[in-house]
Amino acid sequence: MAMAELNRQKISTSVDSYLESPKTFHLEMPPYRSYDLLIGSVKEKIYELMTFSGTIDAYCIWCKKESVFKSSPTNRWVLGQWLRQIENDLQELGWYCAHNNDHHYRSYYFTAKDSNILEKVGQFPSVADFQIPQAEKYRKILGEEQYKEFTRGIGIAAHGVGIGSFVYLRRVFENLIEEVHGKASAENAGFQNEKYLNSKTDEKIKMVKDYLPEFLVENRSLYAILSKGIHDLSEEECLQYFETVKIGIEQILDEKIIKKEKAEKAAKAREAIQKAHGNIANTQNEN
Numbered sequence: 001m002a003m004a005e006l007n008r009q010k011i012s013t014s015v016d017s018y019l020e021s022p023k024t025f026h027l028e029m030p031p032y033r034s035y036d037l038l039i040g041s042v043k044e045k046i047y048e049l050m051t052f053s054g055t056i057d058a059y060c061i062w063c064k065k066e067s068v069f070k071s072s073p074t075n076r077w078v079l080g081q082w083l084r085q086i087e088n089d090l091q092e093l094g095w096y097c098a099h100n101n102d103h104h105y106r107s108y109y110f111t112a113k114d115s116n117i118l119e120k121v122g123q124f125p126s127v128a129d130f131q132i133p134q135a136e137k138y139r140k141i142l143g144e145e146q147y148k149e150f151t152r153g154i155g156i157a158a159h160g161v162g163i164g165s166f167v168y169l170r171r172v173f174e175n176l177i178e179e180v181h182g183k184a185s186a187e188n189a190g191f192q193n194e195k196y197l198n199s200k201t202d203e204k205i206k207m208v209k210d211y212l213p214e215f216l217v218e219n220r221s222l223y224a225i226l227s228k229g230i231h232d233l234s235e236e237e238c239l240q241y242f243e244t245v246k247i248g249i250e251q252i253l254d255e256k257i258i259k260k261e262k263a264e265k266a267a268k269a270r271e272a273i274q275k276a277h278g279n280i281a282n283t284q285n286e287n
């Protein structure tokens, strides 16, 4: 095999995050993404994913929580004959929620006759359908404007739009970091604001690390991509980093929610204690 061919194989499987797991492939990959089955390693990976008969941990839009999905027994793929089997035939793969058999996710694939291209042609519910309800819990903490941008980003990424979705998420991420930056510079007299403004995103994260979740600080190198101009990024790169930025946003928001809940609990406790004190003081006065 020629070196170029070998390199091509290596790149096509290592770069494609949708081939990582049955979940990313069947439930998170946007439709109309296609794979060249003439590439040996791709064919092998696709075969493994298409014949997968285990379970997938995923959010169920009907249970409204994480669930386990069992693969449908109607899988028609036959070892050895698998490519011939699927030619010119729409393949439906089904996934059933362990809590309720009516909760049924489906994904569809197609390979035209005499073609070596396998294409995902559909999914129900859509990627956005089950990703957006998971974002709902961030609505309050994000505020309506930011929440709209966040879910718009998720929605278009689900349709395979890389750059556009990335821009939305990047704005939300940068807003959150900016909020933290404001706090850090207000609370620390020695904060090097000039240096901060001229730094790349990963360096910025380091400078305000006391105000950010550990995960983000530890993985800050992943966020260096945000310093790149949007013109320097390809559709593919944007889609690839979309998940990373989304996880970063969720980490920050999760922490904010926990802090807010703690503060609310403490305020309630204080109120209750004051009330109790008041009652004691009153009874003492009456005596």
Ligand SMILES: [Zn+2]
Binding pocket: 060, 061, 062, 063, 064, 067, 097, 098, 099, 100, 103
């Ligand atoms: Zn369910």
